[in-house]
Amino acid sequence: MPAADPPAHRRRRTRALVAVVTALALAVAVGAWSVRERIVDDERGAVAALGPAADGGPASAAPRCAGRAARASRELRGMWITTVNNIDWPSRRGLPAETARAEFRGWLDLAVRRNHNAVFVHVRPSGDALWPSEYAPWSEWLTGRRDGRDPGWDPMEFMVSEAHARNLEFHAWFNPYRGGQPATVGGPGPRLDQLAPTHPLRRHPDWVVTYPSADRPGSRLYFNPGIPEARAFVEDSMLEAVQRYDVDGVHFDDFFYPYPEAGQDFPDDAAFARYGRRFADKHAWRRDNVNTLVREMSQRIKAIKPWVKFGISPFGIWRNKRTDPAGSPTAGLQSYDDIYADTRLWVRQQWLDYVVPQLYWHIGFDRADYAKLLPWWAATVQGTRVQLYIGQADYRVGERGAWRDPAELDRQLALNRRHGVRGSVHFSASQVRADKLGAVSRYSAAHYAGPALVPTMAQLPAAPPAVPAITGARRDAGGVALTWRGDGAASFAVYRVDGDAARLVGTARGAGWVDRTAPADRPLSYCVSGLDRSGNEGRLSAPISVDMR
Template sequence: MGRIGRRGFVLTAAGVLAALATGGDAAARPVGSSAGAARRRHKPLPEFRGMWLATVANRDWPSLPGLTADEQRCELLDHLDTAVARKLNAVVLQVRPTADALWPSPHEPWSQYLTGVQGQHPGWDPLGTAVREAHLRDLELHAWFNPYRVATHTDPFRLVENHPARVHPEWVLPYGGKLYYNPGIPEVRAFVQDAMTDAVSRYDIDAVHFDDYFYPYPVAGQVFDDDETYARYGAGFPDKAAWRRDNIDRLIREMADRIKKAKKNVAFGISPFGVWRNVATDPLGSDTTAGVQTYDNLHADTRKWIKQGWIDYVVPQLYWHIGFGPADYAKLLPWWSDVVRGTGVRLYAGEALYKAGDPAQPAPWQDPAELSRHLTLARTYAEVSGHCFFSAKEVMADPVGAMARVVADHYPTRVLPPA
């Protein structure tokens, strides 16, 4: 059976893929012909082909704060058109980078990365436009939220006066030169869910997407000072680390429930740091020696979320080259494949396109074919259902041709994303 497409016409996987592969002449020959049979045998399978479109600090878009609404819109459409040209089928747009919003939120101010002034209306609705224009181009639009990051500085008085972090200063902790909401406070967890679910309810997004920022990455010589919160809420836990993990577990489980209650067809995906735990720390861990482990340092038990079925897809950030000693792409990919096997959670590999050609990176990243080799390796693991590239600026500029090589080697036609 077909499914009703977002543009109001009936889509069938066979029909769309055949049309994409043959330039639209899928009905030119009888279904029973040998040519038709050959197409059916060799038609490309659905896979996720995504790119992250980062807005924090104007990383990818808008290129500068303070552009006009027309200039911002044109830049956004250029990125969507580039995704189509690269034969991608999904864009992961960062719509809540720092406890703010790229839509008219009743909970949080307009993002400063639009106008340069937090709380100032940009004159248009970026999220609404992104959803509509992505779907017109047969792109999925995944709304990317950062749950707890409040600001990339530590001065609350730089926030707009009615910012929730100023109204509730007891919710906020400084750490590592940034401000964060305290994940251990139940009211904080409820608030950030309210703020994010608003976008789910109001827009036809295809997925909610979190990245790797839960409890902050460790900063030498600094303490995330939640002792008072732990004393108040941590009874019954063996230590603070277990309590912190439970806080993040609750965020994920509750958010999953709220998404499905709002709209059953909206997926929930997580893009964690690529190492859950090293095998020396835990026999269930990967054959790595990475300095950061999400379970221990970010208090995010990503493996548990997969095994419990709280998420629909996972995009581990496998941002290392094949053969990298502390965290080898060729060892992490099979580890994640094993974790998702039999769970129903889809696995997409997060790819470090931004490293390709960067002179500060090791020699393998100077070879434009490195990322293409990642996709070749991934083809040998049935659990890998696609890839996502960081990020849109490099997808567009492609300074050493690494993205073009991926497209030439692996993306001969556009395909549907996994259902």
């Protein structure tokens, strides 16, 4: 993901959560290293948004179904599906294609059961690709090999198709500058000859920077962010996926320049001497390199497919207030200063469609209090078109202290609602499935009890579809089966009259859906609306009634 977690936790967490020594005092206290990084290596968002007018009324009228007000929550609900180190998917390297496909379907079915509407899938975890790319070798986490051998199928095409079949948005998650994992466990460092023969860093060794890996012996290989040709190549390699596949979003986490290691500087002096002359110092130059990548990706994505969303999940602290009056009331690693990510600028410049800060700390944590950071981020997006989602730390449930309380995430989601947050993304899929201490079931019952439509974005193309016509509704052993006709819609929303309102009970792609929660002891009425690619809703259909069983 996207993602960064506190150094204190990043440094003491491997996949098995084995403690290791930390180097920086503040990092120890707050956790400046990405837990996701550590793991890898080894309200409700908007209040109910009513759909457009129905039953032939004007578009500005309140939508109604069978005389009842139609209501649908609008919030992004998602989870990160991590491929590096086989954390979530595939469960191990080199699985047979059908086994890997079955596992992925299982993750999507989990998302549907939890009433999510999006998945964020790691498709470029480390300078590689989960599609047949002209720019990057096949990922070893899929194939089990570093030789770039074709696995014989196209995972990206499959994953996007399966997600859309369940009406889940598919956000392709990229790590831009990662060039390769530590070459050997316990070895002295990376070797280019251990990369796939087609790896671009073997053809361009002048683009390579090596930097120590905090979680295991050896170093990582990076594309040098300060070399314009390397940056352009990295952009092209990611945009290839946008051009070739029907993705709904492009997603980065917080891995641009690496998190700092004590006593180690990122060795880019030669690039700075060549390209950084107009900058006062190397730090300003590095920040500009990252800003340029973000700005150019924003522009280029929209030039290719204006409806594709662009979002980043940064480390939760931009700057501390004691460093900068505009900063947050925190005392931890600062992404602006330590990893050269000026996240506040990206929001203020509106280069992003959404931002997902990783608020991986509990309510009341003295150095990075969730309840204080959340309003800082809400204020940061205020007045912009950038939507605020929150990265939730499902992986921390069960840790000592506040995380032993299964209600912690429930309370965080309640705070999100009060501050107008537009959704949440949970790290990661394995933790959502594990449901430690019943915490996932708890917050799901309180906040995700029914389905939700994704929030609309005014900056994206809008073409609300024509009114659908319901062609059939019948009870069977599985519930109530509905069919309809609808032209020009990317997806459909189904409303059922329940008491004093018509509530959203399901979404679908295609021309039919089964309401498996339909009560059998009373007559029911349904309406259907169409939504465009950006989630903009057309008028509701005329209602159709179904007798009780």
